[in-house]
Amino acid sequence: MEKEYSDLIGEAFIDPIRSVLIVDDDYPTFYEILLEKSERESQFPSKDWDRSAVERAKVRKVIEEFRRPEAPYLLDIHDGTSPSEATDERQVRQLHQTDLLILDYQLEKRREGDGTKALHIARRALANKHFNLILVHTQEDLTRVFNNFMISLTVPRFSNDQVEISESLQKFLNDHEDALVEQVGDSQYVAALPRANRKEKDVRAAIQKGAAPWGDVQVLFKEKGLDKTEWLPAVKHALQIFEENNKGRFSKDELSVNHWGEGDVKFIRAARGFVAFKSKDDGEELLPAVHRALEAWNPRPPRLMLTKLRAEMNERGIEAQDDALGEPDVGAIWYHRVLKAEMQNLDAIINGTVRNHADQLLDRLLPNVSAFAKKIRAADSQRDPIEAVKAHFNVDLSKHEVLTNAKMGHNAFVGSKPGRTLHLELGHILKVHENYWLCLTPACDMVPKRDRGHPSDRMKGMKRFTALMLVPQSPKVAIPNANRGGQIFANVTETPGHAERRSFSAAKELGASPAWMVMYVSNDGYLPDEVVPHVEISYVSKPKSVRTKKLQMKHAQATVCGMLRYEYALEIQSRFITSQSRIGLDFVSADDGDAGFDAVEA
Template sequence: MSGEHYSAFIKEAFIDPIRSVLIVDDDYPTFDEVLDAQLSSSQGGAKPSAKAWSKNPERIKKVIARFRDPKHPLLVDIHDGTNVPAGAESKIAAHLHQSDLLVLDYQLDKSKPNDGSMAFEIIRSLMRNDHFNLVAVHTSEDIDQVFRNTLIAALPPSGCVQADADAVKANELLAECEDTIEGSYDRIRASIDVDAYLFARQNPDKYMRAIGKGQAPFTAFKDACDALEWPNPDRKIVVAYLLAEVESRLMPRMNPNPAPGLVWSDGPVKYIKSDSVFVSFSAKGDEGNLLEDLLLALSTWCPRPSRLFLAKLRAEMDEYGAIAQGAALESRFALAHWYRRLLSSEGSERQWYIDDSVARHSEQLMNGILPRVAAFAKRLVETEAKLASADETTKAHFGVDFQKLDEMLRAEREHNALVSTTTPTGWHLTTGHVFEVENKIWVCVSPACDMVPGQLSSSRREAFGERLPFMAVCLTETKKGKILDAQSNRYLFLPLNGTVTSFCFNDPSDDASAPVWHTLYAEKRGVFEADGLGFTVCMTECDGDALVQKNRPARVVAQLRYEYALNFVQKLGGSMTRIGLDFVGRKEK
């Protein structure tokens, strides 16, 4: 849903925060080169530069001048790439996060015409770092070919090599087709080319449908298959085999490392995006503005509003983080108390205080940043609310149709999971940790103050040794697709194995039922094992007529936010203190 209004917010979140530009291009003059030329000139022996800028400096000057607009002046640095040996671009890329925008020449090695391998190495290196990098590939070559080559260099292999049986069947079909219609063998093989491969990679769930409809780039393939009267299963086997052949030819040029979040657009405005890189493409011969080309590519990508919020948060942190940090450090006596407590504690108690202190410092810092992000979000929401209905706008941005019951229910469940849970953290078991023991899901509902290993009383240590007693409720999974009364204070929505699963705190069929709770014992005082989230739990079980205690491996799989965990602690306490058990009465029919 990229319109003029939305592009303005994209510009504010991604373009306006740019403060520095690094140009990597062997056509551009470096500061060293300019100074050397001046020194040579003063000594009467100036030599003309062999670079393109010396023959047409006006074009280079215009590019740099656009980065130095009085309204948005940027710091510009230049690296010509010529004094860096092959394979060393990764050393440059390791420091590129210090520049907000990288302008990258496609052909850095003029001795190899149409070769972008040095630029590919830089982009791959950026894809492996932890920073989000904006890259504008600037080229005098054909944009379509540059984009395709860059995309192939960014793509990791898909591993779509076919099983031997499919390869045998595909070769049989291809061999027989020539006997049926002369020339069909060559036509079918030629119809599955690099464009077809890239389309299949971009649309793995839709490319067979495109073949069935005869859409580009599979029109010639469908026509050849129709002439041979091949059924759909045979077409699927052959196209998969030929796509694997194309990949095997491209393999030496592809990215050996995975690139998470890789998407691209090969339309009129082209871009490539991974989790850490956004790449736009601009022609050197144009009089266009590289920042405008970048904004157009970002608008074509059309990042969702949530991403704009986070991009704005990063920008505000860079811009105003120092001011917010100063405000967060004003409470000198409180900060002194926190740090004194850190110094005075030791062992697991110190670790607990460190975690608490870091969380409080982070909260203080964010309090100074979030109002600015909230103001940005408010302007975006109020602008879009005037243009279309909430359902229409949401569908355009996220592809979620709230008019469809299944999509609405999924959205509600994912919302419930997001607001009530967080990524499991910590170094010991605590309130709200959801853990799995032998395919059963439990939630720890003991108060947090009773779960700190270093704060156990001497009497508890004498009674239980290295075991930490705690209370846990065994959760009951609800039926899939069942509409739940989420506000009834009985349900948990947990992100498990890539999907949201709903559980009930007690019996789902009886809202007045008591939860199934046990007193369990965590070995090593609940401290997690070296892998991070595993621990051993001692459980009381029935063995014939006797009760025995057995150790079971357990692992934390989710964590409730504290306010939600506290709610269930109180709910368990309420179920244990009910009165009126001797009352009589009747239920309404």
């Protein structure tokens, strides 16, 4: 029987759960259960769980969910109390060891409605490197709790915005700023936060319509006669005041909260975790609430596959690791090379071996992941592909411009990868002046401080390589020719944080010879420790003056802005080699001429 997409979300995120930690000041720890009743009441006078059968039943129902014979969970309980702040910090650091954290909102009974401690725990849990599933389990109003979590897990978003205060808006603020600030609270702040599917124009439209939670704000603007063009700047001004007045509530660290649901099913998705919310009074079990929140998030098929891969790694990693390691003599040679290697070459040797082992490890894990991917496909098999894609990705491939951009993104993703390596390698893309060049020298010849033979142009501290000049192409030209060979698609990053999808050809036209030249890179090819590395390159150039008969050596700064995946770099390299060995090397073509940047056309 084919599974629904919802079932597959559960298989990827819920089924791998093995350990559960409940943090609740009303729950009994194993320590206090072992105490005599009188001693327990003396040490823990504020706890209600043992005061009546009803209270015991509430706690027992939650614990039984994770202690059934068919439930494979390791359960622990922490009551949220600590003898000291240092102890509390150690306990928070240990939370990354649990797969599901069930977190009570009010962890200090004497401070009614105060979630400070729970918010602190959630921030710390989402700051560690382990992906955390968190369920906030509370008797408080869920909307208020959700808003508190959103603010606590977010850094201020509006403080640096430049708000234009016109004369008329200033007059309004002089008279009614206090009333406006009173109307812009937690709900309005969360409703104004930028996100992928909510732009500034959407916030403006919601304010002008008086949509929840902007009704009272709209009424204030209308009553005081503020022009509609001033409404959004007025709200931004109030949001900045809100951030200033509540600066202690915000996170000091960027936790990358990038998606959330504020409807009936509330959730928060951060870079390293997922937070769901559930009322203690609804009588529902806890895991279904987590599952329902994950459904509301609706993770995309690629994320489901990678989550399944992570689960397979946890489940079968040790078994698969033994096969990936190979025979002892294989490891012996690698470790011998590690011990003998110079420090400059150490990273290359280690990284290369890790990649080889990782490939073998993935080969063992991929069959189950592939089978899971087929289940995803089967779940959508009855839907129109365009509509299924739109539902999962919010991308409408029926629109030509959207389809073209998506194809560019796909081709750049499969054809390139991040270019951060120890040294310049085969497949690196360099930008020199306004031209883009591709390093085509075999990987073994790009290893620093290693040269085959004794080349006469070998210079100390310089690494020689063959550079092929890339011909930029527009998407409308590149995409129809994508499978004809010689096409290059890459994510190119010239400034940190700004990647562009670019397309190139290895030659000016199909079947033409590529333009290339020999370049030299300084520092033996080692790349500096920069997000976008810059290197000094040198090349031989014809003289500027006709009177000068000698060639000149020119120098320039190059930006290492991208890198092709190995197999795609090899395809371009093979075409270049073919162009060098073709019959008819002495023929002259009609369009033979300057290729740009003194490059040689083969």
